[in-house]
């Protein structure tokens with residue numbers, strides 16, 4: 001996958017990641033007529049599963065945009081960023097890791113179809129990049145890998161963020177197979193990987209080569225919100241964190257809505273014969289007390305304040321110290337989805353005043 | 354290992370909890386082949402008065418008769434399990450604790466009233482006997498009942514689902530009812546119910562009891578910001594786990610709210 005630094009001229013601190021002359025050559029640009037968009041999507045749907053953001057659905061008691069598998073281009077909603085991320089497709093509730101029967105281990109069979117993920121924002125794509133670091137680079141997770149191998153990531157560039165986005169404050173990278181930019185009558189489309197290039201070749205009747213289709217101006221996003229600094233290493237003992245943790249109701253929404261959060265728990269389930277069963281993986285949340293409970297019912301981060309700080313420190317410090325990549329992608333979903341709207345970005349901005 | 358002797362009993366309740374045991378239709382035969390059911394009036398006529406390894410008790414203690422039955426069950430049982438919200442937290446029957454007595458006057462003309470009079474405060478079973486495990490919920494989740502039985506068979510210590518309802522609610526990608534201005538008890542309430550109410554658009558009434566770690570102050574503040582009054586919130590909270598919440602909030606203004 002192609003990774004390139006975007007804002008290096010503006011953000012002096014940004015380090016360009018894995019810039020690679022060979023990969024640079026890979027990048028190609030095209031135009032796709034908006035009038036052909038539906039036809040293009042409906043053709044692609046015939047060949048692969050197609051996941052895209054939709055506006056919300058009454059049956060699910062959910063009027064917030066979320067990702068689902070669609071069967072027609074009409075369902076796609078690009079009006080604003082999705083409230084729920086695409087994460088659930090890669091990292092599922094109750095994933096069977098293996099089955100067992102007595103001493104015998106039974107690996108779950110997977111029937112994976114090639115899947116196109118369309119309409120991913122830059123924050124989503126960077127979140128996937130971070131999940132890759134955890135589930136591919138650090139330790140290869142076969143379930144995650146299989147789903148990633150079968151995936152094609154198509155981005156949709158934001159011209160403007162909503163009230164919660166602050167992606168420009170974070171050091172994001174370019175990470176996509178294809179990226180769509182809205183150019184009025186057309187979409188400008190940029191490829192970022194071999195996979196992206198062969199995809200365009202496969203559907204070449206919809207794409208016209210256009211070498212300067214995407215300008216630096218196109219790549220910018222306007223944010224209303226800003227995190228003044230992500231450097232909080234000396235602020236751990238600051239009392240201001242309590243402004244957030246005192247009113248936090250420990251619901252975990254901030255973690256479950258975050259594209260980066262990847263923590264999980266295991267549970268074993270046995271059949272009534274007490275011989276056969278399976279090991280199940282479930283998403284966990286560091287804001288919940290169960291997260292740091294260990295044998296003997298000891299809880300490491302019993303205080304809500306310690307849990308709250310752990311989340312922010314993982315998002316801004318720990319991951320960067322370990323992997324040299326900014327973890328939080330500035331999507332603001334953890335603020336929008338928090339029932340209390342705890343705005344940790346403002347807490348930090350004020351703390352640093 | 355001999356099969357454990359198991360009994361299912363009910364005090365004052367609606368018997369929905371016992372139905373939740375049977376509603377495991379796909380696995381009920383496997384389950385019954387692993388345990389020796391001594392009494393369960395939904396599926397057999399036999400009565401049993403000997404010792405039990407595991408005794409499930411449904412319902413609330415609302416009168417002296419219930420108290421007596423419960424006391425005897427405790428004496429005969431190695432492991433006593435409170436099954437369902439009534440047994441665990443008093444549930445709807447215990448609402449009487451919070452009712453305005455004058456409003457109940459009309460009951461004097463009903464025959465039932467005499468029976469009820471001998472105990473003014475219906476209470477969860479843990480108020481009377483030592484309870485080893487609780488399987489909360491109205492009705493309890495059938496998967497949790499199965500899990501409990503398997504863990505007992507394996508000789509493990511059963512641990513309840515302890516994360517809030519919001520966990521499952523968010524993973525199912527529901528909208529949030531608090532955001533929509535409703536009094537949803539999800540953040541305070543133990544999940545493990547597959548968020549069945551909120552997923553279907555009903556606010557959570559807290560039938561599975563309060564999480565170990567509930568932030569009541571933060572919760573009240575949040576709902577007051579959404580325009581809810583203390584009394585509205587209190588009425589909502591009293592419905593299923595009122596007794597438990599009352600205890601957690603003793604020495605606060607909560608007690609004086611009407």
Ligand code: SF4
Pocket residue numbers: 081121122123124158160161162165166167168221222329330331332
């Ligand atoms: S955080 Fe940035 S990339 Fe993500 S939705 Fe907002 S503006 Fe778009």
Ligand code: SF4
Pocket residue numbers: 255258260261262263284285286287310311312314315
């Ligand atoms: S520790 Fe918390 S913030 Fe970090 S990935 Fe896990 S759930 Fe997310």
Ligand code: SF4
Pocket residue numbers: 254257258259260315327328329330331332333334335
């Ligand atoms: S921590 Fe919050 S703002 Fe950052 S990526 Fe996660 S949800 Fe988005």
Ligand code: SF4
Pocket residue numbers: 247248249250251252253254255287334337338339340341342
């Ligand atoms: S979403 Fe908000 S209230 Fe819920 S755990 Fe996160 S910070 Fe706390």
Ligand code: SF4
Pocket residue numbers: 251339518519520522523527528529530531532537538539540551557
């Ligand atoms: S609807 Fe209720 S249970 Fe669901 S996330 Fe909101 S507060 Fe939690």
